[in-house]
Amino acid sequence: MKKFCILFLMLLLVLPANAFIVDETKNGEINSLVNKIGFSILNANKIPYRITFSVKQNSKYLIASSSPRNRKIVIYKNLLPQIDDEDELAAIIAHEISHGVDSNEGIFKGFFSFYEYLAAPKKYEIKADKRAVDYLVNAGYNPVAIIVVYSKLLPQPRYDWFMFHPLPSKRMMYIYEYIFNKYPAFLVNNKYKTNLYYQNFLLTSQQNRKKLQNKIQSDSQKILRYE
Numbered sequence: 001m002k003k004f005c006i007l008f009l010m011l012l013l014v015l016p017a018n019a020f021i022v023d024e025t026k027n028g029e030i031n032s033l034v035n036k037i038g039f040s041i042l043n044a045n046k047i048p049y050r051i052t053f054s055v056k057q058n059s060k061y062l063i064a065s066s067s068p069r070n071r072k073i074v075i076y077k078n079l080l081p082q083i084d085d086e087d088e089l090a091a092i093i094a095h096e097i098s099h100g101v102d103s104n105e106g107i108f109k110g111f112f113s114f115y116e117y118l119a120a121p122k123k124y125e126i127k128a129d130k131r132a133v134d135y136l137v138n139a140g141y142n143p144v145a146i147i148v149v150y151s152k153l154l155p156q157p158r159y160d161w162f163m164f165h166p167l168p169s170k171r172m173m174y175i176y177e178y179i180f181n182k183y184p185a186f187l188v189n190n191k192y193k194t195n196l197y198y199q200n201f202l203l204t205s206q207q208n209r210k211k212l213q214n215k216i217q218s219d220s221q222k223i224l225r226y227e
């Protein structure tokens with residue numbers, strides 16, 4: 001059971017723990033905002049599953065989680081001061097909604113989906129990131145916010161060999177490539193062009209973006225292995 005709990009925790013968006021658009025002392029405001037964003041994404045994307053949202057006290061290890069058992073998405077308060085706009089918060093929520101959708105699909109209403117995740121967690125994390133891009137665009141949010149918020153919050157281990165999540169540098173590049181191919185207007189008219197965290201992504205992803213540039217120039221369809 002203890003092992004299971006540890007594995008379960010690994011499923012969640014693990015992040016380390018600055019002012020946001022809502023007053024953190026007003027729990028009602030935070031809950032309303034999280035619900036507004038969450039239900040907007042669900043409705044705009046015509047997601048036919050019941051998924052609910054709540055805001056909880058700080059977590060030592062998490063900023064957000066999606067329970068595969070009751071499809072409840074939790075935002076932990078330590079996330080909020082680190083979020084600078086509503087798109088960023090929507091980005092985190094959209095990623096967790098994607099996990100929530102997976103946990104509803106498959107036989108026995110997705111009963112085994114968690115085990116499928118455990119078998120290939122990195123694949124499902126990349127899937128959740130890309131699907132979050134679609135969810136955000138359909139709900140009227142800016143998908144580049146995912147790159148911004150990951151650039152700001154996700155620490156970069158040396159390797160991801162034994163980790164559930166892919167290296168954040170890889171995740172941001174797969175998101176960037178996905179936006180580049182499917183929603184290029186967000187990169188052409190990029191509201192985050194001068195954003196510190198986005199600029200840092202551009203600085204630290206030069207080699208990866210060179211790979212992408214070569215792929216585009218050679219008209220290749222291969223899946224790139226980013227660093």
Ligand SMILES: [Zn+2]
Nearest residue numbers: 012013125128
């Ligand atoms: Zn995830």
